[in-house]
Amino acid sequence: MKRRSFLKSALFASATGAAITTGIVSPNMAFADADTAAKDPFKAKSLDDVLKLLGATDAEESDKIKIKAPEIAENGAVVPVGASSDIDGTTEIIFITVNNPTPLAAKYTFGESAVPAIKTRFKMGKTTDVIALVKAGDKFYTAKANVKVTKGGCGG
Amino acid sequence: MAKSTIKLRTKEKGGKIQVKALIKHPMETGLRKDKKTGKKIPAHHITKVVVEANGKPVLTADWSGSVSKNPFLSFSYAGSKDDTVKLTWTDNTGKSDSIEKKIGEK
Numbered sequence: 001m002k003r004r005s006f007l008k009s010a011l012f013a014s015a016t017g018a019a020i021t022t023g024i025v026s027p028n029m030a031f032a033d034a035d036t037a038a039k040d041p042f043k044a045k046s047l048d049d050v051l052k053l054l055g056a057t058d059a060e061e062s063d064k065i066k067i068k069a070p071e072i073a074e075n076g077a078v079v080p081v082g083a084s085s086d087i088d089g090t091t092e093i094i095f096i097t098v099n100n101p102t103p104l105a106a107k108y109t110f111g112e113s114a115v116p117a118i119k120t121r122f123k124m125g126k127t128t129d130v131i132a133l134v135k136a137g138d139k140f141y142t143a144k145a146n147v148k149v150t151k152g153g154c155g156g
Numbered sequence: 157m158a159k160s161t162i163k164l165r166t167k168e169k170g171g172k173i174q175v176k177a178l179i180k181h182p183m184e185t186g187l188r189k190d191k192k193t194g195k196k197i198p199a200h201h202i203t204k205v206v207v208e209a210n211g212k213p214v215l216t217a218d219w220s221g222s223v224s225k226n227p228f229l230s231f232s233y234a235g236s237k238d239d240t241v242k243l244t245w246t247d248n249t250g251k252s253d254s255i256e257k258k259i260g261e262k
Contacts (some may be wrong), residue, residue: 004172010241028227042218042220045230077224077225078224078225079224080228082230095222097222100184100219100222101187102185102220102222103222104220104222105219105220105222105223106217106218106219106220106222106223107217107218107219108215108216108217108218108231109216109217109218110214110215111209111212111213111214111215111216112212113209113212113214113233113234114202114214114215114231114232114233114234115172115231115233116233117231117232118229118230118231118242118255119228119229119231120213120217120223120227120228120229120230121223121224121227121228122222122223122224123183123185123221123223123224123225124222
């Protein structure tokens with residue numbers, strides 16, 4: 001277990017640098033329908049709606065957030081993603097997989113003693129940007145990584 | 157006793173406790189179709205995971221169906237090796253499970 005996770009983090013570290021340079025976010029407009037997006041951000045179907053419901057539309061990009069995600073994921077069903085924040089007062093890390101049917105993937109709220117860094121696994125239907133949204137105080141900061149998915153994991 | 161759905165490993169290192177958890181869960185999004193019947197498989201995924209150390213929450217996770225099957229979670233917090241870590245998950249059908257372990261306990 002230990003060795004495996006070490007190998008993984010080493011692999012991702014190399015992918016992070018390249019990922020930061022990827023282009024601007026392109027929300028999936030096909031799913032954008034303000035009426036169907038209820039008040040629950042987890043049910044929102046577009047990036048814009050998710051950000052709106054979270055109140056994070058004015059999120060600043062920050063290089064203090066590190067995302068660890070593979071550049072190419074062969075199996076979209078299990079994509080290991082990690083993020084850590086060096087921003088003071090980080091209370092939440094939110095993951096958004098932009099091209100998934102429901103972009104908001106997970107929200108992690110950290111307790112006082114927790115280190116604001118998390119590793120987890122996501123499903124990705126197709127190649128997508130992964131956005132890490134960090135909440136520190138009342139402000140939001142973002143960073144993103146692009147993951148190329150060769151085989152979708154959301155079925156359908 | 158039935159085997160727990162949660163595998164929890166904790167380790168103390170330099171005043172930080174590393175917590176790793178693997179939960180056994182199908183994590184159905186509700187969008188996938190059954191290949192034989194063509195019917196949609198109903199959503200069945202974990203919506204909330206709470207990790208507590210000595211009764212105080214250190215991490216709360218809200219999940220959608222985008223989290224992979226048999227989700228894995230790893231993070232660390234500042235604590236001591238005498239802590240007790242408890243992890244509880246709840247899914248959208250109201251099912252839940254929890255596990256409680258001392259640091260380093262297998």
